[in-house]
Amino acid sequence: MADHLTQIQTNTVNRWFYIPKANPAAKIRLFCFPYAGGSAAIFKDWGKTLGPDVELLAIQLPGRGARLGEPPIRSISAIVSNLAMAMIPLLDRPYAFFGHSNGALISYELAKELRRQNETGPEHMIVSAKRAAQLPRLGPITYDMPQDQFIQVLREYEGTPREILDDKELLTFLLPTIRADFCMSDTYQFRPSAALDCDLTLFGSLNDRYVPFNDLLAWTNNVSGTVTHKIFGGGHFFLHSHGSDVISSVEQVLMQILDRVER
Numbered sequence: 001m002a003d004h005l006t007q008i009q010t011n012t013v014n015r016w017f018y019i020p021k022a023n024p025a026a027k028i029r030l031f032c033f034p035y036a037g038g039s040a041a042i043f044k045d046w047g048k049t050l051g052p053d054v055e056l057l058a059i060q061l062p063g064r065g066a067r068l069g070e071p072p073i074r075s076i077s078a079i080v081s082n083l084a085m086a087m088i089p090l091l092d093r094p095y096a097f098f099g100h101s102n103g104a105l106i107s108y109e110l111a112k113e114l115r116r117q118n119e120t121g122p123e124h125m126i127v128s129a130k131r132a133a134q135l136p137r138l139g140p141i142t143y144d145m146p147q148d149q150f151i152q153v154l155r156e157y158e159g160t161p162r163e164i165l166d167d168k169e170l171l172t173f174l175l176p177t178i179r180a181d182f183c184m185s186d187t188y189q190f191r192p193s194a195a196l197d198c199d200l201t202l203f204g205s206l207n208d209r210y211v212p213f214n215d216l217l218a219w220t221n222n223v224s225g226t227v228t229h230k231i232f233g234g235g236h237f238f239l240h241s242h243g244s245d246v247i248s249s250v251e252q253v254l255m256q257i258l259d260r261v262e263r
Contacts, residue, residue: 015067016086017057020047026055027262028123028254029095031087033103035129035239036181037160039064042239049247054254057090059083059103063177072180076109076188084113094261096124098250100203100239101159102185104130108222111196121198123257125223126250128203129236131211132218134190143182150179157210159237199225201253203246208236 018040030050032043040058047056061079063072073079087110099107104127115121131138142153151171154160160178164170200223204216213231220227230249234241 014086016060016083017090018044018060018065019055019057020044021056023052023055027053027093028055028258029090029093030054030056030250030254031095031097031107031122032056032058033097033099033107034059034061035101035103035159035237036185037154037178038100038103041065045243046247046250050251050254053258054251059106061181063180072177074180074183074187076106076184079106079184080109080113083110084117084119087114088117088119091120094123094257096126096254096257097122098126098128099130100128101130101236102181104128105133105185105188108133108196111198112193115196121196123261124199124201124225124253125196126201126203126253127216127219128239128246129205129208129211129216130219131215133188133222134192135215135218137186137188141186143179143186147175150175154178157236195222195224197224199223200227201249202227202229203232203238203249204229205232205234205236205238207234208238210236 020043032040032046034040034042040060043056043058046058050056060067061073062070073082083106091114097107097111099105107125108127111121111125142150145153151165155165164174200219202216202219204211204213206213217229232238232242232245239246
Protein backbone atom coordinates (compact mmCIF):
# COMPACT_ATOMS: atom_id res chain seq x y z
CA MET A 1 0.00 0.00 0.00
CA ALA A 2 2.79 2.43 0.87
CA ASP A 3 4.49 1.94 -2.50
CA HIS A 4 1.17 2.38 -4.27
CA LEU A 5 0.47 5.62 -2.42
CA THR A 6 3.95 6.90 -3.22
CA GLN A 7 3.37 6.27 -6.91
CA ILE A 8 0.09 8.16 -6.80
CA GLN A 9 1.65 11.04 -4.88
CA THR A 10 4.40 11.46 -7.48
CA ASN A 11 1.71 11.45 -10.18
CA THR A 12 3.16 8.54 -12.17
CA VAL A 13 0.18 6.21 -11.99
CA ASN A 14 -3.15 7.84 -11.31
CA ARG A 15 -4.33 10.02 -14.17
CA TRP A 16 -7.25 11.40 -12.13
CA PHE A 17 -5.05 13.60 -9.96
CA TYR A 18 -2.70 16.49 -10.62
CA ILE A 19 -0.45 17.08 -7.60
CA PRO A 20 1.42 20.40 -7.76
CA LYS A 21 3.63 19.52 -4.80
CA ALA A 22 3.77 15.96 -3.51
CA ASN A 23 3.73 15.77 0.27
CA PRO A 24 3.58 12.17 1.56
CA ALA A 25 3.94 13.40 5.16
CA ALA A 26 0.88 15.67 4.94
CA LYS A 27 -1.59 15.49 7.80
CA ILE A 28 -4.56 16.38 5.58
CA ARG A 29 -5.41 16.16 1.89
CA LEU A 30 -7.40 18.70 -0.08
CA PHE A 31 -9.14 17.48 -3.23
CA CYS A 32 -10.00 20.33 -5.61
CA PHE A 33 -12.64 20.12 -8.35
CA PRO A 34 -12.50 22.62 -11.25
CA TYR A 35 -15.44 24.44 -12.79
CA ALA A 36 -16.97 23.52 -16.18
CA GLY A 37 -14.41 24.04 -18.91
CA GLY A 38 -11.57 24.25 -16.39
CA SER A 39 -8.70 21.88 -15.72
CA ALA A 40 -6.67 20.86 -12.71
CA ALA A 41 -4.08 23.46 -13.70
CA ILE A 42 -6.19 26.25 -12.18
CA PHE A 43 -5.04 24.96 -8.78
CA LYS A 44 -1.33 24.64 -9.59
CA ASP A 45 -0.32 27.61 -7.42
CA TRP A 46 -2.46 26.46 -4.49
CA GLY A 47 -0.24 23.49 -3.74
CA LYS A 48 2.77 25.77 -3.47
CA THR A 49 0.93 28.22 -1.19
CA LEU A 50 -0.83 25.96 1.30
CA GLY A 51 1.08 25.00 4.44
CA PRO A 52 3.38 22.00 5.03
CA ASP A 53 0.61 19.93 6.61
CA VAL A 54 -1.45 19.92 3.41
CA GLU A 55 -1.24 17.91 0.21
CA LEU A 56 -3.38 19.20 -2.64
CA LEU A 57 -4.75 16.87 -5.30
CA ALA A 58 -6.58 18.59 -8.14
CA ILE A 59 -9.05 16.48 -10.09
CA GLN A 60 -8.02 16.08 -13.73
CA LEU A 61 -10.98 15.08 -15.86
CA PRO A 62 -10.60 13.45 -19.30
CA GLY A 63 -10.16 15.75 -22.28
CA ARG A 64 -7.74 18.26 -20.75
CA GLY A 65 -4.21 18.60 -19.41
CA ALA A 66 -2.32 15.31 -19.44
CA ARG A 67 -5.59 13.61 -20.47
CA LEU A 68 -6.13 15.76 -23.54
CA GLY A 69 -6.33 12.76 -25.86
CA GLU A 70 -9.11 11.06 -23.90
CA PRO A 71 -12.77 11.61 -24.80
CA PRO A 72 -14.57 13.83 -22.28
CA ILE A 73 -17.23 12.40 -19.97
CA ARG A 74 -20.70 13.91 -20.23
CA SER A 75 -22.35 12.79 -16.99
CA ILE A 76 -21.54 13.35 -13.34
CA SER A 77 -22.55 9.80 -12.43
CA ALA A 78 -19.94 8.34 -14.81
CA ILE A 79 -17.22 10.59 -13.42
CA VAL A 80 -18.14 9.81 -9.83
CA SER A 81 -18.11 6.04 -10.25
CA ASN A 82 -14.60 6.11 -11.76
CA LEU A 83 -13.24 8.79 -9.47
CA ALA A 84 -14.38 7.01 -6.31
CA MET A 85 -12.30 3.94 -7.20
CA ALA A 86 -9.25 6.09 -7.86
CA MET A 87 -9.65 8.02 -4.63
CA ILE A 88 -10.21 5.19 -2.13
CA PRO A 89 -6.46 4.41 -1.64
CA LEU A 90 -5.96 8.07 -0.68
CA LEU A 91 -8.50 8.14 2.15
CA ASP A 92 -5.96 7.08 4.77
CA ARG A 93 -5.94 10.47 6.51
CA PRO A 94 -8.36 13.37 7.04
CA TYR A 95 -9.40 15.11 3.86
CA ALA A 96 -11.58 17.92 2.54
CA PHE A 97 -13.23 18.80 -0.77
CA PHE A 98 -13.17 22.14 -2.54
CA GLY A 99 -15.35 22.54 -5.63
CA HIS A 100 -16.07 25.66 -7.63
CA SER A 101 -19.31 25.91 -9.64
CA ASN A 102 -19.82 22.58 -11.44
CA GLY A 103 -16.88 21.17 -9.49
CA ALA A 104 -18.90 21.60 -6.30
CA LEU A 105 -21.67 19.45 -7.74
CA ILE A 106 -19.20 16.69 -8.66
CA SER A 107 -17.65 16.80 -5.19
CA TYR A 108 -21.08 16.50 -3.55
CA GLU A 109 -22.07 13.48 -5.62
CA LEU A 110 -18.66 11.92 -5.01
CA ALA A 111 -19.11 12.29 -1.25
CA LYS A 112 -22.45 10.49 -1.53
CA GLU A 113 -20.87 7.72 -3.63
CA LEU A 114 -18.09 7.18 -1.11
CA ARG A 115 -20.70 6.91 1.62
CA ARG A 116 -22.60 4.30 -0.44
CA GLN A 117 -19.38 2.30 -0.56
CA ASN A 118 -18.93 2.64 3.22
CA GLU A 119 -15.74 4.63 2.79
CA THR A 120 -14.55 7.44 5.03
CA GLY A 121 -16.17 10.72 4.03
CA PRO A 122 -14.65 14.19 3.90
CA GLU A 123 -14.21 16.06 7.16
CA HIS A 124 -15.31 19.23 5.43
CA MET A 125 -16.74 20.37 2.11
CA ILE A 126 -16.15 23.81 0.65
CA VAL A 127 -18.83 24.64 -1.91
CA SER A 128 -17.94 27.64 -4.04
CA ALA A 129 -20.22 29.56 -6.41
CA LYS A 130 -22.84 26.86 -6.93
CA ARG A 131 -26.59 26.76 -6.33
CA ALA A 132 -27.65 23.92 -4.04
CA ALA A 133 -27.95 20.57 -5.79
CA GLN A 134 -31.62 20.07 -4.89
CA LEU A 135 -32.80 23.34 -6.49
CA PRO A 136 -34.43 23.22 -9.93
CA ARG A 137 -32.18 24.48 -12.70
CA LEU A 138 -32.51 28.05 -13.94
CA GLY A 139 -32.20 29.21 -17.51
CA PRO A 140 -32.05 27.28 -20.79
CA ILE A 141 -30.15 24.12 -21.65
CA THR A 142 -26.87 25.32 -23.11
CA TYR A 143 -24.62 22.37 -23.96
CA ASP A 144 -26.30 21.60 -27.30
CA MET A 145 -26.80 25.18 -28.49
CA PRO A 146 -25.55 26.10 -31.97
CA GLN A 147 -21.89 27.03 -31.85
CA ASP A 148 -22.29 30.82 -32.09
CA GLN A 149 -24.85 30.85 -29.28
CA PHE A 150 -22.76 28.54 -27.11
CA ILE A 151 -19.68 30.71 -27.56
CA GLN A 152 -21.72 33.74 -26.53
CA VAL A 153 -22.74 31.89 -23.37
CA LEU A 154 -19.04 31.29 -22.62
CA ARG A 155 -18.30 34.99 -23.13
CA GLU A 156 -21.04 35.94 -20.71
CA TYR A 157 -19.75 33.54 -18.05
CA GLU A 158 -16.31 35.17 -18.33
CA GLY A 159 -14.60 31.96 -17.28
CA THR A 160 -12.91 31.13 -20.60
CA PRO A 161 -9.89 33.32 -21.44
CA ARG A 162 -10.59 35.82 -24.21
CA GLU A 163 -7.54 34.64 -26.18
CA ILE A 164 -9.13 31.18 -26.42
CA LEU A 165 -12.55 32.52 -27.40
CA ASP A 166 -10.94 34.63 -30.14
CA ASP A 167 -8.84 31.76 -31.53
CA LYS A 168 -11.31 29.88 -33.76
CA GLU A 169 -9.03 26.91 -34.43
CA LEU A 170 -8.16 26.37 -30.77
CA LEU A 171 -11.74 26.93 -29.66
CA THR A 172 -13.06 24.38 -32.16
CA PHE A 173 -10.62 21.85 -30.69
CA LEU A 174 -11.67 22.59 -27.10
CA LEU A 175 -15.44 22.93 -27.56
CA PRO A 176 -16.32 19.21 -27.30
CA THR A 177 -14.77 19.07 -23.82
CA ILE A 178 -16.40 22.32 -22.72
CA ARG A 179 -19.78 21.17 -24.04
CA ALA A 180 -19.38 17.87 -22.17
CA ASP A 181 -18.84 19.78 -18.93
CA PHE A 182 -21.93 21.89 -19.52
CA CYS A 183 -23.85 18.71 -20.35
CA MET A 184 -22.99 17.36 -16.88
CA SER A 185 -24.65 20.33 -15.26
CA ASP A 186 -27.54 20.67 -17.70
CA THR A 187 -28.59 17.02 -17.41
CA TYR A 188 -27.90 16.55 -13.69
CA GLN A 189 -30.75 14.99 -11.73
CA PHE A 190 -30.80 15.39 -7.97
CA ARG A 191 -31.71 12.29 -5.98
CA PRO A 192 -32.69 12.96 -2.36
CA SER A 193 -30.58 11.25 0.27
CA ALA A 194 -29.58 11.59 3.91
CA ALA A 195 -27.49 14.61 4.83
CA LEU A 196 -23.74 14.14 4.61
CA ASP A 197 -21.97 13.79 7.94
CA CYS A 198 -19.50 16.64 7.54
CA ASP A 199 -19.09 20.37 8.05
CA LEU A 200 -19.66 22.80 5.22
CA THR A 201 -18.25 26.17 4.23
CA LEU A 202 -19.95 28.16 1.48
CA PHE A 203 -17.97 30.57 -0.69
CA GLY A 204 -19.98 33.11 -2.65
CA SER A 205 -20.18 36.60 -4.07
CA LEU A 206 -23.11 38.99 -3.82
CA ASN A 207 -22.18 40.05 -7.37
CA ASP A 208 -22.54 36.53 -8.79
CA ARG A 209 -25.47 36.81 -11.19
CA TYR A 210 -25.62 33.04 -11.66
CA VAL A 211 -25.78 32.03 -7.99
CA PRO A 212 -28.16 34.07 -5.81
CA PHE A 213 -26.92 34.05 -2.24
CA ASN A 214 -30.05 32.33 -0.88
CA ASP A 215 -29.56 29.55 -3.44
CA LEU A 216 -26.02 29.08 -2.15
CA LEU A 217 -27.25 28.94 1.45
CA ALA A 218 -29.68 26.16 0.50
CA TRP A 219 -26.72 23.73 0.60
CA THR A 220 -27.21 23.83 4.38
CA ASN A 221 -29.91 21.17 4.02
CA ASN A 222 -27.43 18.67 2.57
CA VAL A 223 -25.09 18.30 5.55
CA SER A 224 -25.56 17.50 9.22
CA GLY A 225 -22.51 19.41 10.46
CA THR A 226 -21.73 23.05 11.09
CA VAL A 227 -22.27 25.47 8.20
CA THR A 228 -20.39 28.74 7.73
CA HIS A 229 -20.06 31.09 4.78
CA LYS A 230 -17.57 33.55 3.32
CA ILE A 231 -18.39 36.36 0.91
CA PHE A 232 -15.85 37.57 -1.66
CA GLY A 233 -15.79 40.45 -4.07
CA GLY A 234 -15.98 39.90 -7.80
CA GLY A 235 -18.48 37.88 -9.81
CA HIS A 236 -18.95 34.19 -10.51
CA PHE A 237 -15.21 33.62 -10.96
CA PHE A 238 -14.00 35.28 -7.77
CA LEU A 239 -11.85 32.15 -7.57
CA HIS A 240 -9.51 34.02 -9.94
CA SER A 241 -10.22 37.69 -9.29
CA HIS A 242 -9.77 37.23 -5.52
CA GLY A 243 -7.52 34.20 -5.61
CA SER A 244 -5.28 35.05 -2.66
CA ASP A 245 -8.29 35.66 -0.41
CA VAL A 246 -9.82 32.36 -1.50
CA ILE A 247 -6.62 30.40 -0.80
CA SER A 248 -6.25 32.07 2.60
CA SER A 249 -9.83 31.17 3.51
CA VAL A 250 -9.32 27.57 2.39
CA GLU A 251 -6.21 27.28 4.52
CA GLN A 252 -8.10 28.59 7.56
CA VAL A 253 -10.68 25.84 7.09
CA LEU A 254 -7.98 23.16 6.81
CA MET A 255 -6.18 24.35 9.95
CA GLN A 256 -9.47 24.27 11.85
CA ILE A 257 -9.96 20.67 10.75
CA LEU A 258 -6.49 19.71 11.96
CA ASP A 259 -7.03 21.45 15.28
CA ARG A 260 -10.18 19.41 15.80
CA VAL A 261 -8.93 15.99 14.70
CA GLU A 262 -5.63 16.26 16.58
CA ARG A 263 -7.17 17.07 19.96
